[in-house]
Amino acid sequence: MTKPFVRRMIWVCLLALAGFFIIVRGIDTILYDQQTAHLQSVYDTWHDLGGDTTQTKVFAEDSKTTITVLDGTAKTTRNRIVQKVVDNDRTRAGHGNRVVVNGTKEQVYIGRIGEVFIGVWQPQASLWRTAPAWGWAFTVVYWLIAGGFLLWLWRRHHYWVKHLAHMTANIQRIRHGEPVTPLILTPHSPFLPMGEALNSANSAVTHLRHKVALRQASFDRLIDHLPQGVMLIDADRQVILSNQALGTLIGHPVAPGHHNYLDDIKTYALARMIEHTFRKQKNHHREITLIATQKAVDANVISLAPDDQHQQVLVILYDVTFLRQVERMQLDFVGNVSHELKTPVTAITGFAETLLNGAMDDEExxxxxxQIIYNESTRLTQLINDILTLSRPENEALTLEAVQPKALIDEAITSLAQPIEEKHLTVTNQLAPTLTIRSDAVKLSQVIRNLLNNAVFYNRLGGQVTISAQPDETELILTFQDTGIGIAENDQERIFERFYRVDKARSRHNGGTGLGLAIVAEMVKQLGGEITLKSQLGVGSTFTVTLPVN
Known part of the structure; x- marks a missing residue:
């Protein structure tokens, strides 16, 4: 029990005790008034019957009632007491009074006839003296009622404490997001409105928590799927938010939970930007290279500073490594194109100048x-055409139509009849004439022509070129196999790069531009297929092209 409740119970007990004595006192007062009225009626009766004032002591019909004539001679103790009361004028005639005679409480009514006072005596009436059985019955009933009231108070207190504790526990569970325990209340319970309000609050909080959880999950998914690396740092330099892209950029996953950002950021330039942002509350932007992964990133460090105590810094890293690689490839491509264009142009210019300076007079x-000028101009035209082919956008629309690969291969073989004859090559086209697929005829023709060019120009004298196919319901596998010089293993990874040549001198002698296989790879990619190479130096090469048939 709580101290306030104990104090309340003590006060109730004290009030019950005081109430008991007040009721008993009230009953005694009522008995006093009734007894006074009775004694007065006895006196009136005695007076009406002609009471003899010469006698000092007369007994009425009631043996418990005594009438005493107070003639001034105090012969008995009762007379002396009443006489003293009269002499002290502590009461008036016609009123009752209580006195103690020989240790016994008695009640006297004092009347007056002339100068003579008459005292009518009777033992004092009280609850315990008059009706002791009723007194005990009243006491038992009263204290049973008082005890029942105390028990009711205790049970009520226990009811309130129990339900308040239950509701307090439910409020704590709602606060911590835990399920609440049910509370059964009667329709007349004083806690019914509070319980309904608590259930309503629980439903509202649960709904809000669910909405917040959904929004947080959506936000987390959004952050995790952003291609940019994101990190949020609080004023204590603790990481409170990060995503997977950031872990990829810095070379290791970011540990969950709050921790110092220096545990993850090992690049001094980026850490310095973050510190400057915290100190100056100013945004910073710079392109840096991360030490662990050597990735080039465009770093934005943004100050989110509502005040100094709640300052936050947002770090956004955008991976520009591919863009820088593309820029280098573009520069390399421009350099290679310039070099490749410069060679035939220089030859054409030189030989034309030689002819103008007098060599034209010499017939031979x-x-x-x-002839050299013609060959170089032809090579220059081929180079320009190849460059234009590679410059076409990847998303260029395909013109799908029914194509017979055997016919395209036969056309390519016919166009290469002269070098095939000069090298005494045996070219075998094993494709069935009825084989048909849906594809872009122009792009597929470029693939076939470039692969056949490589197979012919890099073949040995008397070698063989075999073109075969393995069709099924979903794809067509074209194989171009030759018995040429082959490609070294360390060159096979770069064979599809632009302007890359295994044998630079021989490729230029054959009129190659170094773009043929790059064009093949690009065209196959646009057709939705893939190309693979299997080659052995001095034995030959096999190019396998896999294309969708629909």
Whole structure:
């Protein structure tokens, strides 16, 4: 029990005790008034019957009632007491009074006839003296009622404490997001409105928590799927938010939970930007290279500073490594194009100048130089066409139509009849004439022509070129196998790069531009297929092209 409740119970007990004595006192007062009225009626009766005032002591019909004539001679103790009361004028005639005679409480009514006072005596009436059985019955009933009231108070207190504790526990569970325990209340319970309000609050909080959880999950998914690396740092330099992209950029996953950002950021330039942002509350932007992964990133460090105590810094890292690689490739491509264009242009210019300076008069020299100029111009035209082919956008629309690969291969073989004859090559086209697929005829033709060019120009004398196919319901596998010089293993990874040549001198002698296999790889990619190479130096090469049939 609580101290306030104990104090309350003590006060109730004291009030019950005081009430008991007040009721008993009230009953005695009522008995006093009734007894006074009775004694007065006895006196009136005695007076009406002609009471003898010469006698000092007369007994009425009631043996418990005594009438005493107070003649001034105090012969008995009762007379002396009443006489003293009269002499002291402590009461008036016609009123009752209580006195103690020989240790016994008695009640006297004092009347007056002339100068003579008459005292009518009777033992004092009280609850315990008059009706002791009723007194005990009243006491038992009263204290049973008082005890029942105390028990009711205790049970009420226990009811309130129990329900308040239950509701307090439910409020704590709602606060911590835990399920509440049910509370059964009667329709007349004083806690019914509070319980309904608590259930309503629980439903509202649960709904809000669910909405917040959904929004947080959506936000977390959004952050995790952002291509940019994101990190949020609080004023204590603790990481409170990060995503997977940031872990990829810095080279290791970011540990969950709050921790110092220096545990993850090992690049001094980026850490310095973050510290400057905290100190100056100013945004910073810079391109840096991360030490662990050597990735080039565009770093934005943004100050979120409502005040100094709640300052936060947002770090956003955008991976620009691919862009820088593309820029380098573009620069390399421009450099290679310039070099490749410069070679035939220089040859054409040089030989034309030689002819203009007098070599045209020499028939043999003129024919030789003009042939060289023609070959170089042809090579220049082929180079320009190849560059234009590679410059077409990847998302260029395909023109799908029914295509017979065997016919395209036969056309390519016909266009290469002269070098095939000069090298005494045996070219075998094993494709069935009825084989048909839906594809872009122009792009597929470029793939076939470039692969056949490589197979012919890099083949040995008397070698073989075999073109075969393995069709099924979903894809077509074209195989171009030759018995040429082959490609070294360390060159096979770069064979599809632009302007890359295994044998630079021989490729230029054959009129190659270094773009043929790059064009093949690009066209196959646009057609939705893939190309693989299997080659052995001095034995030959096999190019396998896998294309969708629909």
């Amino acid at each position: 020299a003129r024919v030789k130089f003009l």
